Amino acid sequence: MCDSTKVESRFSQSTRSEHFEAMVRYLDGVDQIEGCQQFRRLVSGFIDGHEIRNVLEIGSGTGTQLNQLARTYPEISFTGLDISPQLVELATQRHGAGSNLDFRPGRGEALPFESRLFDAIICERVLQHCDTPADILSEMLRVARKGAHIILCEPDWTSLSVEHPDHATTRHMLDAYCSAIRSPAIGADLETLLKAAGVHSIQHHDILWRLPYPASDKVLGLNRMAELAINSGLDESDVSNWADTFRNAEVSAALPFHVAIGEAPQ
Numbered sequence: 001m002c003d004s005t006k007v008e009s010r011f012s013q014s015t016r017s018e019h020f021e022a023m024v025r026y027l028d029g030v031d032q033i034e035g036c037q038q039f040r041r042l043v044s045g046f047i048d049g050h051e052i053r054n055v056l057e058i059g060s061g062t063g064t065q066l067n068q069l070a071r072t073y074p075e076i077s078f079t080g081l082d083i084s085p086q087l088v089e090l091a092t093q094r095h096g097a098g099s100n101l102d103f104r105p106g107r108g109e110a111l112p113f114e115s116r117l118f119d120a121i122i123c124e125r126v127l128q129h130c131d132t133p134a135d136i137l138s139e140m141l142r143v144a145r146k147g148a149h150i151i152l153c154e155p156d157w158t159s160l161s162v163e164h165p166d167h168a169t170t171r172h173m174l175d176a177y178c179s180a181i182r183s184p185a186i187g188a189d190l191e192t193l194l195k196a197a198g199v200h201s202i203q204h205h206d207i208l209w210r211l212p213y214p215a216s217d218k219v220l221g222l223n224r225m226a227e228l229a230i231n232s233g234l235d236e237s238d239v240s241n242w243a244d245t246f247r248n249a250e251v252s253a254a255l256p257f258h259v260a261i262g263e264a265p266q
């Protein structure tokens with residue numbers, strides 16, 4: 001099981017008020033990234049083409065995606081679940097608890113729902129923060145109706161590229177960064193994960209998040225990246241020079257996301 005107290009720092013901090021505002025600013029900023037919008041258009045297009053009565057989102061965060069969907073599809077009922085009670089409160093304040101929209105606290109590894117309830121389950125940028133994504137998938141399949149649609153979207157941090165002129169230090173920086181993420185290659189492993197759980201009819205979509213500076217700094221968190229690199233043994237002055245060049249040369253980055261959509265076993 002993935003211990004909620006060990007969920008990767010950026011999200012465990014979301015329950016600590018001194019970091020909460022920064023966390024919400026981060027999530028709101030990410031919402032504006034074209035790659036993020038692309039996933040949302042994809043989900044909407046998918047819902048358009050299928051008969052769906054109810055949808056669960058695991059890791060619903062600020063609730064922006066679910067709110068957009070609830071407004072677009074008033075006949076479908078949407079439930080958002082998040083490990084952070086503070087984010088659940090914020091999502092409810094921002095979007096209200098509409099007749100077809102509900103947010104509640106809980107862990108993806110122990111869903112507070114009866115079995116075979118949902119027609120579609122979305123989980124976006126959550127499994128990367130968990131040691132054992134298979135535990136969340138197994139819970140998803142428990143609460144999914146037979147043939148329900150499982151929609152996953154995760155990055156492959158091991159394929160992150162950063163256009164920094166110092167390639168050697170960049171490699172070390174990215175390795176240190178990846179080692180702080182619980183499941184950094186989960187995006188690339190989605191198909192294996194789904195197939196092992198018996199999910200079938202899997203479709204794939206690839207989305208590239210292009211991050212021109214300063215989005216590269218905002219999403220990667222340059223200060224945190226530097227801290228991780230120094231903690232992993234990189235020379236402090238090398239890291240500092242690397243970070244200065246990153247800012248001065250306005251370095252951009254690109255992060256691949258993998259989307260896999262499949263059907264729950266019968």
Ligand SMILES: C[S@@+](CC[C@H](N)C(=O)[O-])C[C@H]1O[C@@H](n2cnc3c(N)ncnc32)[C@H](O)[C@@H]1O
Pocket residue numbers: 002007011014027058059060061062063064065081082083084087106107108109123124125126129130
């Ligand atoms: C990157 S955010 C994604 C937010 C959302 N998908 C969106 O579009 O805004 C990841 C979310 O997953 C939540 N989370 C992390 N681990 C979780 C777990 N084990 N169970 C439920 N939620 C979790 C975090 O609190 C955070 O809100």
